[in-house]
Structures are given as structure tokens and as C-alpha cells.
Amino acid sequence: MSGPPVLRMVDVVKTFRSGALVTPVLHGISLEIPPGGLTLIMGPSGSGKTTLISLLTGLFRPSSGRVELCGAPISELPEADVARVRRARLGFVFQSYNLFPAMSAQDNVAVALQMSGLSWKCARSRAADALERVGLGHRLTHRPADLSGGEKQRVAIARALATHPTIIVGDEVTAALDGVTAFQIMDLLRTHVGPDTAVILVTHDRRLERFAERVIEMEDGRVRADRPSERPPQHMRAAS
Amino acid sequence: MQRLAVTSLTHDRTKLASALAGVAFATTLVITQAGIYSGFVANSSAIIRHAGGDVWIMARGTRVVDFGETLSPGARSAVMAHPCVERVRPLTFTFVPLRKKTGGFDSMQILGFELDEKGPVLPWSLSQGLSHDLEEPMSIAVDEGDVGKLELPANPLGATMEIRGRLVRVAAVTRGIRAFTLQPYGFSSIRTARRLSGIADGRATFLVADLREPSCAPSVIQAAERWPELQAMTTEKFATTTERYWVNGSGAGAVLGFSTLLGLVVGVVIVGQTLYSMTKDYEPELATLKAMGASRGELASFVGWQAAFLGCLGAALGTVLALGLRRLVEGAGLVVVLSSTVLLGSYLAIVFMCSTASIGSMRRVLSLEAGQVFK
Numbered sequence: 001m002s003g004p005p006v007l008r009m010v011d012v013v014k015t016f017r018s019g020a021l022v023t024p025v026l027h028g029i030s031l032e033i034p035p036g037g038l039t040l041i042m043g044p045s046g047s048g049k050t051t052l053i054s055l056l057t058g059l060f061r062p063s064s065g066r067v068e069l070c071g072a073p074i075s076e077l078p079e080a081d082v083a084r085v086r087r088a089r090l091g092f093v094f095q096s097y098n099l100f101p102a103m104s105a106q107d108n109v110a111v112a113l114q115m116s117g118l119s120w121k122c123a124r125s126r127a128a129d130a131l132e133r134v135g136l137g138h139r140l141t142h143r144p145a146d147l148s149g150g151e152k153q154r155v156a157i158a159r160a161l162a163t164h165p166t167i168i169v170g171d172e173v174t175a176a177l178d179g180v181t182a183f184q185i186m187d188l189l190r191t192h193v194g195p196d197t198a199v200i201l202v203t204h205d206r207r208l209e210r211f212a213e214r215v216i217e218m219e220d221g222r223v224r225a226d227r228p229s230e231r232p233p234q235h236m237r238a239a240s
Numbered sequence: 241m242q243r244l245a246v247t248s249l250t251h252d253r254t255k256l257a258s259a260l261a262g263v264a265f266a267t268t269l270v271i272t273q274a275g276i277y278s279g280f281v282a283n284s285s286a287i288i289r290h291a292g293g294d295v296w297i298m299a300r301g302t303r304v305v306d307f308g309e310t311l312s313p314g315a316r317s318a319v320m321a322h323p324c325v326e327r328v329r330p331l332t333f334t335f336v337p338l339r340k341k342t343g344g345f346d347s348m349q350i351l352g353f354e355l356d357e358k359g360p361v362l363p364w365s366l367s368q369g370l371s372h373d374l375e376e377p378m379s380i381a382v383d384e385g386d387v388g389k390l391e392l393p394a395n396p397l398g399a400t401m402e403i404r405g406r407l408v409r410v411a412a413v414t415r416g417i418r419a420f421t422l423q424p425y426g427f428s429s430i431r432t433a434r435r436l437s438g439i440a441d442g443r444a445t446f447l448v449a450d451l452r453e454p455s456c457a458p459s460v461i462q463a464a465e466r467w468p469e470l471q472a473m474t475t476e477k478f479a480t481t482t483e484r485y486w487v488n489g490s491g492a493g494a495v496l497g498f499s500t501l502l503g504l505v506v507g508v509v510i511v512g513q514t515l516y517s518m519t520k521d522y523e524p525e526l527a528t529l530k531a532m533g534a535s536r537g538e539l540a541s542f543v544g545w546q547a548a549f550l551g552c553l554g555a556a557l558g559t560v561l562a563l564g565l566r567r568l569v570e571g572a573g574l575v576v577v578l579s580s581t582v583l584l585g586s587y588l589a590i591v592f593m594c595s596t597a598s599i600g601s602m603r604r605v606l607s608l609e610a611g612q613v614f615k
Binding site (some may be wrong): 087 | 610
């Protein structure tokens with residue numbers, strides 16, 4: 001991993017308020033994620049993983065502290081500017097896929113491309129290429145309801161990859177998949193890791209460490225451990 | 241976003257059908273009510289507008305065309321004396337009692353007019369016979385819509401009826417000339433009308449003045465009103481006064497307006513409910529779009545396009561239904577005017593309805609928490 005960080009958090013605190021009830025969730029977290037690697041954020045339920053990733057992607061604002069996404073201070077920018085940064089820099093993959101049920105696989109991917117400024121015709125053509133790359137060239141016209149869980153997640157990955165984002169952020173992307181399919185999905189996500197790009201995944205699944213360079217372990221709203229993966233990817237093992 | 245919004249809407253056929261039914265129902269109701277209202281207004285002054293002329297002269301105190309009083313014989317020559325008056329046409333417009341074939345009594349409004357060389361302007365819509373057929377004494381024209389009510393044969397041409405103890409013959413048949421009071425109209429020469437109404441020769445209930453120059457109408461009115469028994473007004477003013485009298489005075493305007501409003505409220509509720517539930521169903525996807533960087537405008541346009549699609553398709557369906565319903569309503573004796581103004585006004589009301597219905601969904605979309613994509 002090298003180059004200036006694609007994500008940076010400095011002394012970030014997040015508390016949620018509900019009336020008089022104040023719930024602290026994150027306590028002064030500082031971390032940097034450089035490009036060129038796949039980082040896992042792990043920890044038990046309630047440890048603050050989801051809040052952390054929401055802050056990293058600008059979906060939440062910190063109660064205090066600073067968050068930078070590809071150099072942009074997203075904790076301080078207006079919402080519209082944060083949305084523009086997300087559109088240009090991030091791709092998302094979710095546990096429950098979040099595909100549009102009324103649209104075909106191709107159109108689901110094309111929507112993201114159209115949002116990035118392409119014409120619909122061009123977006124569909126690029127979407128077909130993206131689906132081809134994730135092995136779904138034969139399922140272009142199928143709607144999500146007609147696809148298996150693994151296929152839906154491939155469509156979601158194709159959607160995230162198609163816009164060539166700097167960072168792909170995933171939340172429990174393999175939780176609903178069987179072991180073999182989960183590893184296929186991780187292989188696909190690893191294809192995005194390059195010298196200027198990164199993948200960040202929240203997961204409970206320790207088997208995924210073999211695909212990661214770095215593991216950040218959360219506990220009670222703090223980083224308990226920030227360490228290299230115990231079973232780094234093949235290319236890293238070969239290099240070492 | 242347009243494609244996504246419309247595809248999502250058409251994907252759920254059940255919700256689409258209920259929303260379209262709501263918009264179509266509201267459109268039908270609004271168009272029909274507005275059409276009936278327009279028909280009511282137009283009908284109340286139809287006689288005045290079709291008889292035309294520039295200035296109407298009537299007995300002082302007359303408020304509407306339906307309740308005129310007989311003028312003195314000298315009134316016509318008094319009006320004619322004004323240099324700007326080209327001609328004066330006498331009209332009689334009176335209620336007369338009639339006896340039906342089965343022996344029952346009813347009444348009708350007989351409009352008597354002069355048939356001169358310039359050609360008659362009344363009646364304005366004949367389906368059988370000619371205006372000049374009414375020159376024959378004791379001949380009248382009745383409307384084909386009133387044939388049943390008057391207990392005449394299906395083809396009434398040549399049939400006779402008894403008005404004020406006198407036998408009259410149906411010499412012509414009109415189409416669509418129905419009084420909004422639902423009292424049948426009968427058209428005849430002024431001579432016949434006088435005999436049937438008991439009005440002496442040379443007298444009339446209205447005088448319609450055609451002027452050489454319409455701009456001298458105020459001067460003609462002033463001259464006519466020097467006579468203590470007369471009042472005069474321009475044709476347009478008399479028509480408007482009559483319309484206001486019936487529309488406001490009868491309360492029909494308020495009733496029709498309330499029905500239209502009710503239709504709109506029903507439409508707002510149905511369309512609003514459908515859009516809201518659809519927005520709720522699509523929250524995960526909309527939150528995904530927001531996470532991906534969709535702007536507030538793009539997210540709002542999701543709801544906007546759905547509302548616009550429902551509005552356009554529903555309004556088109558509603559218009560077709562309203563056109564079908566028009567025949568039924570007219571069969572019941574009401575006049576429905578579906579003019580371009582009525583349709584345009586109704587469509588604006590539908591646009592307002594769909595816009596109002598989408599407010600709840602818009603607010604929900606705009607306050608959507610993108611962070612929920614990770615929940």
C-alpha cells in the first residue's frame with residue numbers, strides 16, 4: 001500500500017442523540033487508508049463498524065473531528081458537495097444488494113453510469129461490458145428476482161466497478177452467500193485493488209482475511225487493533 | 241431518473257392500476273362537473289346569445305330572460321326612432337300551459353320571433369324541418385330531447401299538441417336546445433307565440449335592437465331608458481346578468497364547485513397514498529442512489545416523474561371516460577359543454593392534484609437518511 005491516503009480520519013467522535021438520551025458510538029478515532037489494498041473492518045455487533053464506514057463515506061457527519069475522502073474534507077463540506085465527491089470517488093456494495101427490482105441487470109448498472117454523466121445508450125453499452133467482466137454477460141436482461149444471491153451481488157459489484165471509483169466500500173457483502181460464492185465475490189472485489197484504488201469492507205467473516213492486506217478491529221467504539229492481515233493475499237505471500 | 245421512476249411505477253401493476261384509477265376517476269369527475277357547470281352557464285343565456293343583436297330592451301325591473309313582461313305597443317317605434325338603430329326585432333318569451341295526450345298538464349316556454357327576409361336566427365339547431373316551416377300559423381318547433389316529456393311520437397314531425405286550449409302542429413324539430421330549468425322550449429313565429437301566450441298584436445316581451453354602429457349602444461340604452469317602463473342593456477351584459485342570476489342565485493354553482501373539489505380531494509388521497517407507499521417501498525433503493533451521490537433534485541425527480549406519469553396517463557383515461565359519461569349525462573337532460581377552456585382548466589386542476597399528492601413523498605425522499613443503506 002502506498003501514496004497519499006484515500007481516506008483519513010482525525011480524532012473523530014460520533015454520538016447519537018434521541019431526546020435527552022445521548023449515545024456515544026465512536027470515541028476519538030484516527031486512521032488513514034492508503035490506496036493499493038483491501039482493508040477489512042471487523043468487530044462484534046455494536047462495536048461501531050457501520051457508523052465508522054458511514055462517516056468514512058460522508059453519509060454521516062462526525063460530532064467532532066475531521067474526515068477526508070481523497071483529500072476532500074467531507075466532514076466540513078455542504079451536503080451537495082459531499083454527494084458530488086461520493087459520486088466521483090465511491091462505489092458501494094451491500095449485503096442486501098440494493099438493486100432496483102423493476103430494472104434488468106444491465107439497466108441497474110446503467111443507472112449508475114448515467115448518473116456519472118453518460119447518455120443512456122452509452123451507459124447501457126458500458127453496463128453490458130461491466131456485467132461481462134463479472135461473468136454475467138448472459139444475464140443482461142434478467143431482473144434481480146430472476147437471479148441467484150451470488151448473481152445479484154455480481155450485478156451490485158458490476159454497478160460499483162463500472163464508474164471506476166477510487167474506493168469500493170462494502171458492507172457484509174458475502175453474508176448472504178455460500179462459501180464458494182463468497183470467495184468468488186471476494187476475488188471480483190480484489191480486481192479493483194490497484195496502485196490508486198482501494199477496497200474497504202465491513203465483515204464478520206474471518207475467512208475473508210485471505211483477501212485483505214489490512215484488518216482494523218473495532219470494539220466499543222474504538223479501534224482495538226489495526227494490523228496486517230494474518231493470511232495476506234497470494235501475491236503478497238509470494239512477494240514476501 | 242425518469243426511466244427509473246417510470247419503470248418502477250409500471251413494474252407494480254396493482255399499485256399502478258389503483259393510482260391510475262384514482263387519477264382517472266378524479267379527472268372524470270372534474271371534467272364532467274366543469275362541463276355541467278359550463279353547460280349550465282351557457283344554457284341559462286343561450287337564448288340571448290343566439291338571438292344576438294346589440295341591445296336588448298325589456299320591461300323595467302326585468303332581471304333575467306326567463307321572466308320578461310309584456311311591453312307596450314309604442315316601445316318598438318320609440319326604440320326605432322334612434323338614428324343608430326338599424327332594426328328592432330320583437331321577441332316573446334313566455335311560459336304557457338299545455339295538455340298532454342294522456343290528459344296531464346305541464347308547461348313550456350314558447351319563444352316567438354319574427355321571420356324576416358334576412359333569415360331567422362332562431363332556433364339555431366334544427367334536426368328536422370326548416371325555420372320557414374314555422375311561418376305556417378300554429379306551428380312550433382320542439383326539441384328531440386323533450387319528445388318523451390311532451391308525450392309526442394318518436395318522430396314528432398306533423399304531430400299535434402294542445403297549448404292553452406289550441407291545437408298546434410310540430411313543424412320542425414331542434415337538437416340539443418334544452419332549457420336548464422328542464423321546461424321544454426317551443427319555437428314559433430311571433431304571431432303564433434302571441435296567440436298561444438295571450439299577448440296582443442304589436443306587443444313583445446323583449447326588443448332586440450341591431451345597431452348601425454355597436455359603439456352607439458350606450459346612447460341607445462340611454463334613449464330607451466328615458467321611457468319609465470323600459471330598461472336596456474347590451475346583449476353581453478344581459479347574458480352575463482342572466483348567467484349570474486341563475487348560477488349564483490340557484491346555488492347550482494356552489495354545488496357543482498363542491499363536487500369538483502370533492503373529486504380533487506379523492507384524487508389527491510388516492511394518488512398521494514400510492515406515491516407515498518411506493519416511495520416507502522423504494523426507500524432502500526433511493527437511499528442507495530443517495531449514497532451513490534444522487535442530488536436532492538435527482539431524488540425528488542423520482543417522485544416527480546411518477547406523479548407526472550400518473551397525471552398524464554390518468555388524465556387521458558379520465559378524459560375518455562368523461563366523453564363517454566357525457567352521453568349519459570346529456571341523456572338525463574343536462575347540457576355538458578366540454579370546451580377547450582373546460583378541458584384546459586380541468587387538466588390544470590389535475591396537475592395541481594398530482595403536485596399536491598406528491599408533496600408527502602417528496603418530503604420523505606428529501607429527508608431520507610442515506611446511512612440506512614448500511615442497516
